[in-house]
Amino acid sequence: MKKSFIILFAVLLLFFSCDNKKQVNLLKVDEIESSFQSEIKKYVFYGKLGETYIKKESKVPSFIVLLTESGLWNVYIEAYGAEGNLIAKSDSQDIEILPDKENGATFQLKAIIEKPTHLLNVYVTKNQFESDIKKYVLNGTSDGIYIRKESKVPTFAVLLEDGGLWSMYVEAYGENENLIAKSDSQDIEILPYEEKDVTFQLKEGKGTFNFKLSIPKDVMTMDKILCTLSSTEEISEEIKFEFDFKADGAINGAYKMFTKSLNLPANTYDLEVKTTNVLGDDYGIPITDSVDILTNKTKDYEHICDILDFPHQWITVNNGSEYFPGYLYISKSSEDMRVYCSFDNGEYVDITDKIQNNYVSFADSKYTNLKIVASSDLSKWARGDSYVELSSSGPAGGIVFYDCDADNKYGNGDGLTSSECNWRYLEAAPENLPGKYIFGYYYSSSAHGSLETITGKVLGDGSKNTDKLVAKMATEAKISLTTGGFTDLYAARVANLYSLNGYRDWFLPSRDELYSMYTVKKHIDNFPTDYCYWSSSENGYDSVISLSFDNGTEYSKSCEEQYYVRPIRAFDD
Numbered sequence: 001m002k003k004s005f006i007i008l009f010a011v012l013l014l015f016f017s018c019d020n021k022k023q024v025n026l027l028k029v030d031e032i033e034s035s036f037q038s039e040i041k042k043y044v045f046y047g048k049l050g051e052t053y054i055k056k057e058s059k060v061p062s063f064i065v066l067l068t069e070s071g072l073w074n075v076y077i078e079a080y081g082a083e084g085n086l087i088a089k090s091d092s093q094d095i096e097i098l099p100d101k102e103n104g105a106t107f108q109l110k111a112i113i114e115k116p117t118h119l120l121n122v123y124v125t126k127n128q129f130e131s132d133i134k135k136y137v138l139n140g141t142s143d144g145i146y147i148r149k150e151s152k153v154p155t156f157a158v159l160l161e162d163g164g165l166w167s168m169y170v171e172a173y174g175e176n177e178n179l180i181a182k183s184d185s186q187d188i189e190i191l192p193y194e195e196k197d198v199t200f201q202l203k204e205g206k207g208t209f210n211f212k213l214s215i216p217k218d219v220m221t222m223d224k225i226l227c228t229l230s231s232t233e234e235i236s237e238e239i240k241f242e243f244d245f246k247a248d249g250a251i252n253g254a255y256k257m258f259t260k261s262l263n264l265p266a267n268t269y270d271l272e273v274k275t276t277n278v279l280g281d282d283y284g285i286p287i288t289d290s291v292d293i294l295t296n297k298t299k300d301y302e303h304i305c306d307i308l309d310f311p312h313q314w315i316t317v318n319n320g321s322e323y324f325p326g327y328l329y330i331s332k333s334s335e336d337m338r339v340y341c342s343f344d345n346g347e348y349v350d351i352t353d354k355i356q357n358n359y360v361s362f363a364d365s366k367y368t369n370l371k372i373v374a375s376s377d378l379s380k381w382a383r384g385d386s387y388v389e390l391s392s393s394g395p396a397g398g399i400v401f402y403d404c405d406a407d408n409k410y411g412n413g414d415g416l417t418s419s420e421c422n423w424r425y426l427e428a429a430p431e432n433l434p435g436k437y438i439f440g441y442y443y444s445s446s447a448h449g450s451l452e453t454i455t456g457k458v459l460g461d462g463s464k465n466t467d468k469l470v471a472k473m474a475t476e477a478k479i480s481l482t483t484g485g486f487t488d489l490y491a492a493r494v495a496n497l498y499s500l501n502g503y504r505d506w507f508l509p510s511r512d513e514l515y516s517m518y519t520v521k522k523h524i525d526n527f528p529t530d531y532c533y534w535s536s537s538e539n540g541y542d543s544v545i546s547l548s549f550d551n552g553t554e555y556s557k558s559c560e561e562q563y564y565v566r567p568i569r570a571f572d573d
Helices: 002-018 462-473 491-497 511-519
Strands: 025-029 042-049 052-058 063-067 071-080 086-090 093-097 101-105 109-111 118-124 135-142 145-151 155-160 164-173 179-183 186-190 195-200 202-204 206-216 224-231 239-244 250-252 255-265 267-276 287-293 298-304 314-317 321-324 328-332 338-343 348-350 370-375 399-403 425-428 532-540 543-548 554-558 568-571
Touching: 025 042, 025 071, 025 093, 042 063, 052 063, 093 101, 118 135, 118 164, 118 186, 135 155, 145 155, 164 195, 186 195, 206 224, 206 287, 224 255, 239 255, 255 267, 287 298, 399 511, 425 511, 462 491, 462 532, 491 532, 511 532, 511 543
Parallel strands: 025 101, 118 195, 206 298, 314 328
Antiparallel strands: 025 063, 042 052, 042 071, 071 086, 071 093, 086 109, 118 155, 135 145, 135 164, 164 179, 164 186, 179 202, 206 255, 224 239, 224 267, 250 255, 267 287, 321 370, 338 348, 338 370, 399 425, 425 568, 532 543, 543 554
């Protein structure tokens, strides 16, 4: 090697000597030994003198550099591997280069720990889910290595530490971390120091929705179950399905169970479940909920309804008539009583044997008007005509509970006709008067003996009773038999003073009027739980008939006791 350098130096010296004797500035780079020399594929020499720079590459560790001029040069060497990666580098050193001299330098390489960089530019194409997407996630695997990179935007860069063959796909997530969409997987070859662009196309993800609804099997008045799924975002079509309460479903203990499985696009849905009766009217309390369907996931949804979610019309049937729309729960006052029903004013049919657990269902028939009567002997029962449905609103806004002409064609069982008494219907105030009231005493201060009972007990007596009581006691009803004190707030007077929608002809009901109201109390509603009401029918000078609306029991109560007042009024067609 030394001999070759001498020959080269001599040739160069001769060359420059023949060309105006220019100086030759040579630097010999000595052979470099290192433990990683076998990995080095290229050496690069860097030199600087003032504003002069020089770079020379060599595949061997010993080489000669021809410099442009002499002087103090700052020099260093870099070593590169097969992939073009920087493996090692020497410290820089200052070397005085003398002209026409054999200048030499030795460099000590220091290893550089460096992994090659791999840059991946990810592009997610525009898609129909874009407005719902809150996060994009790149997933990738290669030889047991897994990466997961997140981004809030559809275009982003990922710096990989390892190249090679990668399998990659992109997922898109919504507001609540629900998976909305996913791309197909791609095999991507990534080389060291390569900047690579990759495009992903999101596809609509789907998940499974398992719907289960349980409804008490005793809800006999239901017809249809209507279910609707609508996206929280605008979509072209709602997803609807329905069940027939009678024909569909499976008995599961005390419930009927309705199930449905759907494969739905991944999204958040508003769920609404409505139930209807045979007339198509809404029936029961609707169900509203939110359902998240995730890609490749199963959503199990179950709702169990309570019997109280569905309204019931309850009626106690005695020897009186009731008119009602729809469906009834019925309890009989005696075992030997038969119950008869007229459908849309047709002939009466015996439905007694259809009553099970206090209810009878007419769900198979779309009747708008059902009339029911109860009697141990139908031949003695008057089932006449009606132009005002009981339980409907009266002219004053109260609830109609009695029709004195209902039995005219069949024997006039109550003995009343509208032509004789100048009224046909009784309506009850929609609510009790506020608080409780005494009945009151009306004897004079000098007379403490028995007074004649002046009030009647039968249907039609309530108005006359109230007029007599108010005329007798006026504004000074005696509070007690034994103590002093008077009041103007007593049962008959507060009923007489009641006004509703301009109607002021209200009165305290007689015993039989009060009992007629009790038989349809569920139609009238708004009765307190302790249920005890004054009639206007006296039993004597110091006691009056009251009625428990809890069980229909009649009591004789002292006039100084306090009970509820429900005014009523009479009217004609």
